[in-house]
Amino acid sequence: MTSPAMKLVVVGASGRMGQTLIRVISETEGAVLHAAIDRPESPVLGKDAGELAGVGTLGVPVTDDPLKAFVDAEGVLDFTVPAASVEYAGLAAQARIVHVIGTTGFSEDDETQIKAAARHARIIKSGNMSLGVNLLGELVKQAAAALSAKGWDIEVLEMHHRHKVDAPSGTALLLGEAAAEGRGISLKENAVKVRDGHTGPREEGTIGFATLRGGSVVGEHSVLLAGEGETVSLSHKATDRSIFARGAVQAALWGRAEKPGLYSMLDVLGLSKTH
Ligand SMILES: NC(=O)C1=CN([C@@H]2O[C@H](COP(=O)(O)OP(=O)(O)OC[C@H]3O[C@@H](n4cnc5c(N)ncnc54)[C@H](OP(=O)(O)O)[C@@H]3O)[C@@H](O)[C@H]2O)C=CC1
Numbered sequence: 391m392t393s394p395a396m397k398l399v400v401v402g403a404s405g406r407m408g409q410t411l412i413r414v415i416s417e418t419e420g421a422v423l424h425a426a427i428d429r430p431e432s433p434v435l436g437k438d439a440g441e442l443a444g445v446g447t448l449g450v451p452v453t454d455d456p457l458k459a460f461v462d463a464e465g466v467l468d469f470t471v472p473a474a475s476v477e478y479a480g481l482a483a484q485a486r487i488v489h490v491i492g493t494t495g496f497s498e499d500d501e502t503q504i505k506a507a508a509r510h511a512r513i514i515k516s517g518n519m520s521l522g523v524n525l526l527g528e529l530v531k532q533a534a535a536a537l538s539a540k541g542w543d544i545e546v547l548e549m550h551h552r553h554k555v556d557a558p559s560g561t562a563l564l565l566g567e568a569a570a571e572g573r574g575i576s577l578k579e580n581a582v583k584v585r586d587g588h589t590g591p592r593e594e595g596t597i598g599f600a601t602l603r604g605g606s607v608v609g610e611h612s613v614l615l616a617g618e619g620e621t622v623s624l625s626h627k628a629t630d631r632s633i634f635a636r637g638a639v640q641a642a643l644w645g646r647a648e649k650p651g652l653y654s655m656l657d658v659l660g661l662s663k664t665h
């Protein structure tokens with residue numbers, strides 16, 4: 391017997407990802423839009439979420455009351471801002487529902503609070519929900535392990551649209567973590583996120599980041615492994631935000647059957663060693 395469609399709440403409904411999520415949910419068998427939430431000051435409150443996202447009337451008005459929305463829901467899809475995601479994680483824990491977090495730019499304190507919420511909520515969190523980037527992360531891990539001898543320098547390059555507010559991107563950090571794992575080192579202790587002025591020569595074993603912003607670029611990432619006389623380059627280019635939204639809906643459906651905990655897209659995609 392097939393289970394009824396999973397009731398999903400989209401928070402940040404007016405955002406670039408919020409609208410893409412509403413569209414993708416409307417096209418996904420097994421998922422249904424239960425509620426759409428935005429900030430109390432948002433001009434879209436009261437508007438139909440489907441009309442807002444260009445998929446026709448869905449009979450779901452945008453509200454600013456997450457608590458009420460979460461009570462009867464089974465999952466929340468959250469691509470908003472760190473402060474809001476931390477708050478939603480607490481509410482999802484109270485409601486015992488699945489919380490898919492795509493938001494990026496968290497502080498260490500935010501991460502601690504999300505981990506605490508995952509004692510009761512099923513949280514799936516990733517800096518990038520696409521299949522391609524998560525596969526790329528695994529390839530980067532392998533390449534970093536294979537090219538771990540001295541003389542191979544790792545640099546992560548990213549470009550995004552002019553509206554993006556955090557840097558390096560969540561994806562760049564995910565790829566940096568993958569490279570660090572391949573090397574058996576800590577990213578936190580070896581990352582170089584900014585270079586300016588007389589920096590001196592590159593420090594052996596560091597992982598560098600470079601950030602570009604402009605135009606409407608959805609998301610482009612490259613990991614360069616630069617050696618003496620040769621460079622290996624591993625890249626991903628996103629041209630459509632629906633790749634992230636499809637991954638998020640897939641994550642929510644997967645999380646429905648899981649125990650409370652903090653999971654990543656590697657768990658959802660079966661690429662995790664521990665799952
Ligand atoms: N993990 C992944 O695969 C991906 C992650 N992202 C990340 O998702 C996040 C959002 O990206 P994007 O959609 O481009 O950004 P937008 O700015 O377009 O959307 C963010 C939305 O969140 C809303 N918002 C802000 N505060 C609250 C709140 N307290 N409660 C409810 N809603 C709130 C904003 O409303 P308002 O505009 O009124 O402030 C806006 O509608 C970013 O962190 C981005 O990096 C993006 C794509 C893929």
Ligand SMILES: O=C(O)C1=N[C@H](C(=O)O)C[C@H](O)C1
Pocket residue numbers: 494517518550554558559560561562608609610628
């Ligand atoms: O802000 C964005 O747009 C994106 N954010 C995510 C990130 O920080 O990596 C994922 C994707 O690249 C788009």
